[in-house]
Structure formats: structure tokens, C-alpha cells
Amino acid sequence: MEKRLLALHYFFPVPKNRLNRLYEIDPNLENFHTYTAEILSKILKITSLKATRLKANLLENSHTPYEVLYKQYKIxxxxxxxxxxxxxxxxxxDxxxxxxxxxxxxxxxxxFKVAIIGSRKATTYSRDAMSLIVPPLVKNNTVIVSGLAKGADTLAHEAAIAYGGKTIAVLGHGLFHLYPKENSHLASEISxxxxxxxxxxxxxxxERWTFPMRNRIISGLSDAVVVTESAIKSGTMIxxxxxxxxxxDVYAVPGPVTSDLSAGPNRLIDEGAQPLWNGFQIVESLVFMH
Structure with a gap:
């Protein structure tokens, strides 16, 4: 079944909820390659044109050993x-x-996994905050999750590595690409x-739309989310x-009222997020949660 899903997902890379109807009809995906484009269109709720293309791609590549190809690229x-x-x-x-x-x-x-996120324009204030937040998490075998973007994400991954911990970078694109390019060395180390x-x-x-989609995986993987610096309207807030x-649990690093990048975290605290200045605050709640 997994091989058949890999073949389908290669040409139809959608979340699992978009495939639920197909799994109801064909639990092991044994028959989906026999469906007409018209039936695929109805089951997957896509246009006839998309269904026709999908059907053609699946037939044309029916013997492609995707798992073997991925292995060649260490994927x-x-x-x-x-x-x-x-x-x-x-x-x-989804x-x-x-x-x-x-x-x-x-x-x-x-x-334990904790997401640390924030502005792409993060300042040294985020770096300083992470020097107090990350070491206690690493000491308690907590994995740091972020999105490999410029700014706060980069600082979070680098801090996890520098303090001897482990990190997960969630990407908004396929593994044959890298964004931003300046993080190629960091991405290589993480991979x-x-x-x-x-x-x-x-x-x-x-693409512009792939990164907001990526954000739900960052939070979904994690037990808690930490915001260091962020504008009020941003991808961080998504x-x-x-x-x-x-x-x-959402934690926010309080910041100076004169900083636009502290406006997001300060607003979150006002709305009920827990103010954070030391990683031990999270460690205690993680142990309690589990």
C-alpha cells in the first residue's frame, strides 16, 4: 500500500484528508489505477482536466520504483x-x-519537541533570548523544531546545534531545492x-503558498511553541x-515596547500566552504534560 501511495503522492501531493474518500472506497489503493479520469475527478474532487493528467502520469510511471530513487538521494x-x-x-x-x-x-x-519561531528580521535580542531558553531544553533531550527561514528560525537551529542538541527543520518545498540559499551549509549539517x-x-x-502550509507541521510536531520576536501580522502568528x-502551549519572549518586533510576543502575552525568559519554565511543563 505504501508504494502505491508514494506513486499517487508524487503526482498529487495533497494532505491526507484530501485522500480520505479514496481510502474509504479502496483501503489498500489496489484499484485506484483502474479508475477512469471521470471517477478520479469525483473521488478526489478535482477538475476533469487534472484527473485526466493524473491518470496519464500514473499510467506512464506505473513501474517507477520511487522508493529506490529516493534511496539514491538519501531521502x-x-x-x-x-x-x-x-x-x-x-x-x-489535514x-x-x-x-x-x-x-x-x-x-x-x-x-519532547519544542518549536522556536519568530521574525525573518530577528535581532540579537532573539539570539540572546535563545541563549537562556535553548540550553535547558537541550539538557533535557528536547528537540528544537523550526522552519529554516532567515532570522529567528536560523538562530533556533544554530542554537540547538551549538548547545549539543538535536533539531528538525520543516521545509516549505521539496528536498531537491533549498530556500533561502544562504542556509545551504546549515541545511547540509541538519540533513x-x-x-x-x-x-x-x-x-x-x-512557492508563496507552501510556507503557510508548512507552518502547521512545525506546530503539529511540537509540544509547545516559543515566539521570540515577531510583528503582529506575520507568518509566525499563523x-x-x-x-x-x-x-x-504557547510561550512568548516579552520585549521592549519600543520594538516593532516585540509587538507580536507582547500581544500574545496580553492574550494569555506564557511569558518566557528561561528554558526551565518549559521543561517543567513538558514533564508535567507527559
């Missing part, structure tokens, strides 16, 4: 039915149908000793919304 595909798939993600309304990973898969099963992960097949390029919808 590990993890369908939702695979034991390596993080259980936390299945609680999302969990990824497949995750594509480079790195150490055992990191995905670590007991070898930590985890790079994405819900997109390797060929998918970064991740926070996902976290709150899924009952995750």
Missing part, C-alpha cells in the same frame, strides 16, 4: 501509515499524507546529523494560530 519517504510517522501530526485536520526526510529518523520519535523534513515530493519548488487550535 526517506514516510507515509502516514509508517511507524516512523510522528503520531502528533495525525491529530491535525495531516501530511507523506513526509520526505533526510537525516536521522530516530529524532522524530524523541519524547546529515539532524532532520530535514517536508510534505512535498523532491521536485516541488518553494503558526501560533495552528498551535492554539491544536491545544499546544
Amino acid at each position: 526517506t519517504p514516510i507515509p502516514f501509515s509508517n511507524p516512523l510517522y510522528p503520531e502528533h501530526l495525525l491529530k491535525l485536520i 495531516p501530511p499524507a507523506v513526509l520526505y526526510m533526510k537525516g536521522d529518523p530516530t529524532i522524530l520519535s524523541h519524547k 546529515q546529523n539532524h532532520v530535514l523534513i517536508t510534505e512535498y515530493p523532491p521536485y516541488v519548488k518553494p 503558526t501560533v494560530e495552528h498551535a492554539l487550535e491544536n491545544g499546544k
Whole structure:
């Protein structure tokens, strides 16, 4: 079944909820390749043109050994039915149908994961905050999750590595691409000793809409979300919304009222997020939660 899902997902990379109807009709995906474009169109709720293209691609590539090709590029595909798939993600309304990973898969099963996110324009204030937040988390075997973007994400991954911890970078594109380019060295380090992960097949390029989708995975993987610096309206706040919808603890680093990048965290604190200045505050609640 997993091989058949990989073939379908390569040409139809959508979240699992978009495939639920297909699984109801064909639980092991044994027959979907026999369906006409018209039937595929109805089941998957796509246009006739898209269904015709999908049908053609599936037929043309029916003997392609996707798992072998991924292995050549050191990519590990993890369908939702695979034991390596993080259980936390299945609680999302729209969990990824497949995750594509480079790195150490055992990191995905670590007991504690905390997302640290913030502005792409993060200042040294974020770096200073992380020097107080990350070491206690690392000391307690907590994996740091972020999105490999410029600014706060980069600082979070670098802090996890610098303090001897593990980190997961969730990408908004396939593993044959990298955005931003200036993080190529960091991405290489993470792909070898930590985890790079994405819900997109390797060929998918970064697009404006792929990054907001990526944010739900960052919060979905994590037990708690930390915001260092952020404007009030930003992608960071989209991740926070996902976290709150899924009952995750949200922490915010209080900042000077004169800083636009502290406006987001300060607003979150006003709305009920927990103010954070030391990683031990999170460690205590994680132990309590588990």
C-alpha cells in the first residue's frame, strides 16, 4: 500500500484528508489505477482536466520504483501509515499524507519537541533570548523544531546545534531545492546529523503558498511553541494560530515596547500566552504534560 501511495503522492501531493474518500472506497489503493479520469475527478474532487493528467502520469510511471530513487538521494519517504510517522501530526485536520526526510529518523520519535519561531528580521535580542531558553531544553533531550527561514528560525537551529542538541527543520518545498540559499551549509549539517523534513515530493519548488502550509507541521510536531520576536501580522502568528487550535502551549519572549518586533510576543502575552525568559519554565511543563 505504501508504494502505491508514494506513486499517487508524487503526482498529487495533497494532505491526507484530501485522500480520505479514496481510502474509504479502496483501503489498500489496489484499484485506484483502474479508475477512469471521470471517477478520479469525483473521488478526489478535482477538475476533469487534472484527473485526466493524473491518470496519464500514473499510467506512464506505473513501474517507477520511487522508493529506490529516493534511496539514491538519501531521502526517506514516510507515509502516514509508517511507524516512523510522528503520531502528533495525525491529530491535525489535514495531516501530511507523506513526509520526505533526510537525516536521522530516530529524532522524530524523541519524547519532547519544542518549536522556536519568530521574525525573518530577528535581532540579537532573539539570539540572546535563545541563549537562556535553548540550553535547558537541550539538557533535557528536547528537540528544537523550526522552519529554516532567515532570522529567528536560523538562530533556533544554530542554537540547538551549538548547545549539543538535536533539531528538525520543516521545509516549505521539496528536498531537491533549498530556500533561502544562504542556509545551504546549515541545511547540509541538519540533513546529515539532524532532520530535514517536508510534505512535498523532491521536485516541488518553494512557492508563496507552501510556507503557510508548512507552518502547521512545525506546530503539529511540537509540544509547545516559543515566539521570540515577531510583528503582529506575520507568518509566525499563523503558526501560533495552528498551535492554539491544536491545544499546544504557547510561550512568548516579552520585549521592549519600543520594538516593532516585540509587538507580536507582547500581544500574545496580553492574550494569555506564557511569558518566557528561561528554558526551565518549559521543561517543567513538558514533564508535567507527559
